[in-house]
Amino acid sequence: MSEIASRVKVIIADKLNVDENEVTENAEFTKDLGADSLDTVELIMEFEKEFGINIPDDKAEGITTVKDAIEYIEAAKA
Amino acid sequence: MELKRVVVTGLGAITPLGNDVETTWNAAVEGVSGAGPITHFDASKFKTQFACEVKGFNVADHIDRKKARQLDLYAQYALVAARQAVADANLESEGINKNRVGVIIAAGIGGLHTFEEEAGYYAMHEDMGPKYNPFFIPKMIADIASGHVSMEYGYHGPNYGVVSACASSTNALIDAFNLIRLGKADAIVTGGAEAAIYPAGVGGFNSMHALSTRNDSPQTASRPFSKSRDGFVMGEGSAVLVLEELEHAKARGAKIYAEVVGGGLSADAYHLTATHPDGLGAKLVMQNALEDAGMKPEEIDYINVHGTSTPVGDISEVKAIKDVFGEHAYNLNISSTKSMTGHLLGATGALEALFCVKAVQNDVVPPTINHDPEDADEEIDYNLNFTFDKAQKRTVNTALSNTFGFGGHNASIIVKKFAE
Numbered sequence: 001m002s003e004i005a006s007r008v009k010v011i012i013a014d015k016l017n018v019d020e021n022e023v024t025e026n027a028e029f030t031k032d033l034g035a036d037s038l039d040t041v042e043l044i045m046e047f048e049k050e051f052g053i054n055i056p057d058d059k060a061e062g063i064t065t066v067k068d069a070i071e072y073i074e075a076a077k078a
Numbered sequence: 079m080e081l082k083r084v085v086v087t088g089l090g091a092i093t094p095l096g097n098d099v100e101t102t103w104n105a106a107v108e109g110v111s112g113a114g115p116i117t118h119f120d121a122s123k124f125k126t127q128f129a130c131e132v133k134g135f136n137v138a139d140h141i142d143r144k145k146a147r148q149l150d151l152y153a154q155y156a157l158v159a160a161r162q163a164v165a166d167a168n169l170e171s172e173g174i175n176k177n178r179v180g181v182i183i184a185a186g187i188g189g190l191h192t193f194e195e196e197a198g199y200y201a202m203h204e205d206m207g208p209k210y211n212p213f214f215i216p217k218m219i220a221d222i223a224s225g226h227v228s229m230e231y232g233y234h235g236p237n238y239g240v241v242s243a244c245a246s247s248t249n250a251l252i253d254a255f256n257l258i259r260l261g262k263a264d265a266i267v268t269g270g271a272e273a274a275i276y277p278a279g280v281g282g283f284n285s286m287h288a289l290s291t292r293n294d295s296p297q298t299a300s301r302p303f304s305k306s307r308d309g310f311v312m313g314e315g316s317a318v319l320v321l322e323e324l325e326h327a328k329a330r331g332a333k334i335y336a337e338v339v340g341g342g343l344s345a346d347a348y349h350l351t352a353t354h355p356d357g358l359g360a361k362l363v364m365q366n367a368l369e370d371a372g373m374k375p376e377e378i379d380y381i382n383v384h385g386t387s388t389p390v391g392d393i394s395e396v397k398a399i400k401d402v403f404g405e406h407a408y409n410l411n412i413s414s415t416k417s418m419t420g421h422l423l424g425a426t427g428a429l430e431a432l433f434c435v436k437a438v439q440n441d442v443v444p445p446t447i448n449h450d451p452e453d454a455d456e457e458i459d460y461n462l463n464f465t466f467d468k469a470q471k472r473t474v475n476t477a478l479s480n481t482f483g484f485g486g487h488n489a490s491i492i493v494k495k496f497a498e
């Protein structure tokens with residue numbers, strides 16, 4: 001697992017108050033990890049802060065799984 | 079339509095004197111001050127560097143981490159105090175029609191610290207564009223504590239917040255009282271909460287010269303009715319009461335602390351922040367409460383005054399009491415529990431109503447501490463019994479609590495020993 005991936009998972013586990021083991025790559029924020037629409041917005045903001053990137057709203061809408069987040073951030077940081 | 083009777087069946091409190099009702103009440107009777115240096119933030123640049131903070135409140139002991147982050151401290155206090163009150167009243171038990179249980183928990187300000195953090199973050203990071211947390215608004219708004227409590231228990235009855243500055247939670251109690259009297263709910267979880275001991279709160283009230291600046295002696299700074307009083311001491315926390323329709327309470331065998339018999343409302347219509355010098359609004363609100371209760375002034379035994387320890391307010395309230403109660407004013411016990419708790423702003427009315435309930439229950443009047451007889455104000459009549467220094471035992475059949483808020487809002491509530 002990349003360094004970005006492990007940081008992403010830590011953030012998700014912390015913000016959604018779930019066990020890190022539950023934060024699998026294919027897990028969906030809302031369906032699998034108990035997030036509501038506000039939680040999802042907060043997650044995106046945490047990624048922005050943590051990685052010093054800007055995630056526009058139209059891109060944020062496409063980030064619904066752990067994997068989506070990791071891939072987006074890895075591309076943005078590349 | 080015949081109005082229904084309303085009784086108090088549950089109590090909860092998170093206060094500068096303790097994190098439950100019994101600890102809070104016992105400390106008040108003992109005359110303990112809840113004041114100390116401010117720990118919520120570095121106050122070293124502020125004119126006032128002390129307050130009556132809640133102590134030892136570890137939110138993780140009460141609320142799961144994810145949810146706790148979505149609640150401003152004021153709403154955390156409210157939720158925990160409400161849980162105490164609901165458990166005390168056994169209002170979760172089988173057979174409660176949750177469609178007829180309401181929640182009206184007031185805040186005078188609401189999520190001030192949340193506002194400060196979010197607005198401050200934007201100010202510091204304007205170049206990044208607006209990055210407001212999605213929980214910013216629902217954390218900050220002053221009605222949200224009622225929403226959280228309803229979600230916790232599934233109470234679908236009347237639900238909202240009330241705002242009238244430092245009268246807010248008395249207004250909440252009176253609204254709850256009226257809704258139950260009118261048959262609109264079987265029970266209402268009601269009270270107030272506040273957590274404004276943060277830079278914007280202390281700095282804002284400091285700019286108005288409203289706070290005591292006696293930094294060298296926090297515990298004696300709140301000294302209502304003493305000549306050297308120099309402003310109020312900010313408090314925080316929450317007090318919550320369960321008000322319930324009498325027959326509903328009896329049918330389920332609920333314990334009854336006291337009966338709520340009247341509420342009064344008025345406005346000073348005079349000044350943004352100063353009380354009317356002759357206490358016109360204060361006089362009117364006590365008269366209105368007595369009329370609502372169908373009582374004569376002589377029937378009141380104890381007045382828990384607003385008595386914030388500000389130069390003007392204390393004098394006008396005493397004038398109003400003498401006007402309303404005449405000779406009987408000298409038979410009353412009067413006390414300002416703010417001398418111990420500080421001023422809990424939007425939560426103060428509920429806490430002081432709770433003290434009135436406990437006074438009626440125990441026949442004890444909590445004291446006004448920090449008065450030195452040599453520190454006498456020539457404008458205050460010390461033949462009145464201010465219950466200085468020590469609690470006094472007396473029969474308390476009926477107690478009245480006054481609250482006055484910035485904007486000139488006045489609210490008073492009367493509680494009485496319950497008898498069939």
